[in-house]
Amino acid sequence: MISKYDILIIGGGAAGFFTAINIVEKNPQLKVAILERGKTVLEKVRISGGGRCNVTHACFVPNDLAKFYPRGEKELRGPFHQFCSGDTIEWFEKHGVELKIEDDGRMFPTTDSSTTIINCFQNATKQLGIDVLTSHSVQSLYKGDGYWKVETHHESYLCQQLVMTTGSNPKVWEMLQELGHTIVPPVASLFTFNIKDARIKDLMGIASLAQVTVKDSKLDATGPLLITHWGMSGPGILRLSAWGARILAERNYQFSILVNWLPETTPEEAATLLKDLKLEHAKKVVSKKSPLALPNRLWESLVIASGIAEDTKWADLSKLQLQQLAAQLTAGEYKVNGKSTFKEEFVTAGGIDLKEINFKTMQSKLHDGLYFAGEIVNIDAITGGFNFQNAWTSGFIVASQIS
Structure with a gap:
């Protein structure tokens, strides 16, 4: 019929x-x-x-x-x-x-x-x-x-x-x-990044504005970044996955990203900012409270990743520690190992x-x-x-x- x-x-x-x-x-x-x-x-x-x-x-x-x-x-x-x-x-x-x-x-x-x-x-x-x-x-x-x-x-x-x-x-x-x-x-487009990294372990649900760049490429995006139990998601990551859909597929979803938790701030500018904070908060413990627009738990994790002990006071920070913290804040490298569908x-x-x-x-x-x-x-x-x-x-x- x-x-x-x-x-x-x-x-x-x-x-x-x-x-x-x-x-x-x-x-x-x-x-x-x-x-x-x-x-x-x-x-x-x-x-x-x-x-x-x-x-x-x-x-x-x-x-x-x-x-x-x-x-x-x-x-x-x-x-x-x-x-x-x-x-x-x-x-x-x-x-x-x-x-x-x-x-x-x-x-x-x-x-x-x-x-x-x-x-x-x-x-x-x-x-x-x-x-x-x-x-x-x-x-x-x-x-x-x-x-x-x-x-x-x-x-x-x-x-x-x-x-x-x-x-x-x-x-x-x-x-x-x-x-x-x-x-x-x-x-695939609109996917999240699978990342296993001590810096974001147990921080599920924490979100912060970030600039994310795919290493060895011109791909970058700025937007809210959400830490999940499998890695990183949020509008910034999804935007990056969309614009980089073909490039990331060619890399078989194995690549590294650089995360700047202080968008538009260079490592040098961050180091200067941290020096000022060292003078301002000399007697306070560095890891206790974030002095920047970062969630406290994320700040604490990045401080520890910079080789700074949990009980260290601002006044006791060495020049190397300040540089390492500036690097973690503005150019932390994270290894991506695969993707997950966004919802x-x-x-x-x-x-x-x-x-x-x-x-x-x-x-x-x-x-x-x-x-x-x-x-x-x-x-x-x-x-x-x-x-x-x-x-x-x-x-x-x-x-x-x-x-």
Whole structure:
């Protein structure tokens, strides 16, 4: 049996639903279906942001927003001028979902529940008559003369236009390769660093602003660093993992980082600062209380790592000890041995080569009637709602083009 649709969307995630809804809202006469290989839809939406769904980010200037994408910055400038974060807020408000801005710029539904976003999408697809077909794993794609044929385990489908929103699905990438598309090999992005080091042992949960540099590279990032039971995480580390995704993969996730717990401060400047503290706190015990913007336990650990006994007073510090403490504070070297996925928010760098996509339309340059939205293409962002914004923007552009 063959079912016919005007448009088929393969992939029942954020980009797939957003694209489908926008297509039918613009052209109610079109017959649209979403094919999803799993038993449920919108799973990534459900778990994102710790179950709250980080919908977008409060960055409203297109060119500034594009800078949060290690891969895709140049290509997304134009699309963001068509549909940016402010448009996302307006779209969700029109669909009954109010968003709020948190201190770090991330935006969530005011309900703090991803279910709000899922219900919004599912209610819209029902009202618009969009068919959502689960457990439909695509087995093959065939390009005919003015039509596409899609075969799943259950059935065959014909459509005039095909939208791929499957994210980092190797099987689908393989099918697209057979159609002539180039796939940039996927590597992990947004991951944390596995580090075993006496300086951070038993300091789980401690966070501090830090500048982190990958040794023997130009990679560096500044942001909150969180010490975990497996090593280091936090926005600064995640940012570094995103920008360095390919370089760190080439090193097989075996490398060293230099941590500056006093960002923008050189070892020489730190040594001068410590000399002043030595005079100011002469009678106090060095390890007892942090005189800098560092958590006390982290300070104590770095003091001990500098060869300073726990009961040493500031007045008794030698020149060498001051230099060693300055080095620990501004250029401590930590060996990274592997990575861990950041929560469930697994993101890959890789996908359809950006040169093969028309970013004014999100259509394939190789095949008419073939469109892409979301993470199926070689675009990814740092954490903070940016990957979802790419899904909304690319989905909106596809819908505008097809309509």
